[in-house]
Amino acid sequence: MCWTRVKHVLKVLYSYIRSLIGLLFLLIVYSLIGAFIFRAIEAPYETEQKAIIKKERKEIIEQFVNFTNLPVLNETELRNQLFNLLKDYEEEVYTAYKTGVSLSVTKPKWDFYTALFYCGTVYTTIGYGHIYPSTTLGQIVTIIYAFIGIPLALITLADMGKRFTFGIKFVLAFLSQICKSRCCRKMYFGYEVDTEFNVNFYLALTIVIVYMFLGAFIYTRWEAWTYFEAVYFIFISISTIGFGDIIPAHPKFFLLSSVYVFIGLSLVSMCINVAIVYFTQQIDKAKVNIGRATEMAMERTNKTFSLAKGKMHEMSIKMNNHHHHDHSPDRDHNVHHHSGENGHQKKHNHNIFKVNFKNGHVHGRHRHGRNSI
Amino acid sequence: MCWTRVKHVLKVLYSYIRSLIGLLFLLIVYSLIGAFIFRAIEAPYETEQKAIIKKERKEIIEQFVNFTNLPVLNETELRNQLFNLLKDYEEEVYTAYKTGVSLSVTKPKWDFYTALFYCGTVYTTIGYGHIYPSTTLGQIVTIIYAFIGIPLALITLADMGKRFTFGIKFVLAFLSQICKSRCCRKMYFGYEVDTEFNVNFYLALTIVIVYMFLGAFIYTRWEAWTYFEAVYFIFISISTIGFGDIIPAHPKFFLLSSVYVFIGLSLVSMCINVAIVYFTQQIDKAKVNIGRATEMAMERTNKTFSLAKGKMHEMSIKMNNHHHHDHSPDRDHNVHHHSGENGHQKKHNHNIFKVNFKNGHVHGRHRHGRNSI
Structure with a gap:
């Protein structure tokens, strides 16, 4: 007897979150589509950039080797030269970092999972910025993607928030019932539960x-x-x-x-x-x-x-x-x-504001004038 | 005569944005306070970190100099050694970058203006992440700062948004008046303008x-x-x-x-x-x-x-x-x-949901039992 009641409550709860499931499904599909598109746009650019930076690193090493083959320089001069080379190298590393390419991480940045995660950071407006589009096409697609995705995510989050208030009220009503009756058989489920945001x-x-x-x-x-x-x-x-x-x-x-x-x-x-x-x-x-x-x-x-x-x-x-x-x-x-x-x-x-500034003295003259033409 | 009307309209507009000015003033004061606090927390740590990284760079240069003083190595060996050193250096640069310290930029990261900008990125929830707290204290203060700042910014932005709808409606009503009358003297300001979000x-x-x-x-x-x-x-x-x-x-x-x-x-x-x-x-x-x-x-x-x-x-x-x-x-x-x-x-x-599952058969027995004890 207690079980049928629990089943009934679960049924009510399910019927209540059904609309949310639709929204979440839509958002998941939208994420998957986004992940496919962004990986397709960004992954090739990433491998390209990595190749360029690897080449530059090789060139710098060659320059170092050339230093050692030179007739022995003054030690301070050598130091200055090395310092300058290192500074150049530092700049390279910075640029690589800024375009989102890290040489110490061998794993590609734009695989399917990171692209999926990227989509999430866009439509939730979190935007961690650890993954971001480096191509102009990727940037354009991001703007379009966000224009649709942000409202969709906002609606879904607001809907989930509503369900949570429903859940809180439900639990509170349930607990108050338990406190009152102390027995499952005596419990009365005739209370009203709504999704208004009027919880404490x-x-x-x-x-x-x-x-x-x-x-x-x-x-x-x-x-x-x-x-x-x-x-x-x-x-x-x-x-x-x-x-x-x-x-x-x-x-x-x-x-x-x-x-x-x-x-x-x-x-x-x-x-x-x-x-x-x-x-x-x-x-x-x-x-x-x-x-x-x-x-x-x-x-x-x-x-x-x-x-x-x-x-x-x-x-x-x-x-x-x-x-x-x-x-x-x-x-x-x-x-x-x-x-x-x-x-x-x-x-x-509603703060209705009336701009009461009526000029009642001159009226209708110009309209008559225009009509007569 | 036209001027008095314009003055009247300006007065109405001013009285309408007065509450917004209060909110904006509050937000500006809050930003200034935040900038002072965050600079005080983060700036000393930054100079400390910079000193450490500068020292490490010097050490790496010394290592390079030592290489040149060594008896001439096999060229491939030398290359490998240089490669490893550079990789170490790269890691240093990454770490510096991650803790927010850049050696190529001589200007300190946490001056008053950047701290002010940082505060803005926190309470608007933009969070670019180009400046962020590196100390635990800075992180704690950020959480507290955001807890107050985000609602304040939300209220201010919503209020500004309201004024903009007011402005749009005002302009639309004004334009429709111009279209109708084509003369300033004949303009009728008796229309109602509110701040409801019911513009197109x-x-x-x-x-x-x-x-x-x-x-x-x-x-x-x-x-x-x-x-x-x-x-x-x-x-x-x-x-x-x-x-x-x-x-x-x-x-x-x-x-x-x-x-x-x-x-x-x-x-x-x-x-x-x-x-x-x-x-x-x-x-x-x-x-x-x-x-x-x-x-x-x-x-x-x-x-x-x-x-x-x-x-x-x-x-x-x-x-x-x-x-x-x-x-x-x-x-x-x-x-x-x-x-x-x-x-x-x-x-x-409001989607009120009634959970109608009442058990009317067994009632009052347990309560009576408890009372009799």
């Missing part, structure tokens, strides 16, 4: 931080990082800063790492949305309080100066009736005060 | 693209880039990918570049928000169409089987009255169909 902000933040600190343990197992370096890498990744100063060295874990980072990104997306809802509510509350304070202050003022203000109040009412669209600041506060109770608050948050 | 999506996208392509001209003037490289740099920056493969070389233009990129980021923020509104509307429209199609199909079905379904319909009404909260899919479609006209649509988009 501090809970959402805590989940992101716990996810960071727990994930760091896994990274220290498969990378030669300290625990803090792993935390730093995860933070730089899921915040999409992506300096690229620390990068997972083992390409086989790239994919697993990508999944971990992607879930982290969606948690951050959730946390940002929860924060927006939370702080908007806080600001609205503050507004209501200000409104109440203003009201109370006004009431006090009215009591004190009620006699003196009698005539002025009448005048202001007349004026308000005349310019009936012109809200005074105090009236706006009252509107905010009451708006908490009903659903018509939205209009007031 | 393709117009917003066009503005971002035009901003990119026009800005690229400026970059080609002060950097040694081709026109396309400048476009690529701008795209990689304002999409917050930030590979860091192309970086403005002239530090004096860093700040101007930052302003350009920051405006670009806010335009992208606007464009994303406009896209969300636009595509949500498109999806809603599609839903309404589906709803209408379903309704029409139902009507046709009802006409055909009206006699046969008479009794069943009665039954279903009875059932609906009994389970009066249980919406059938067809009823939901009708709700969607009508929801376009009023403001109560929101509830239906």
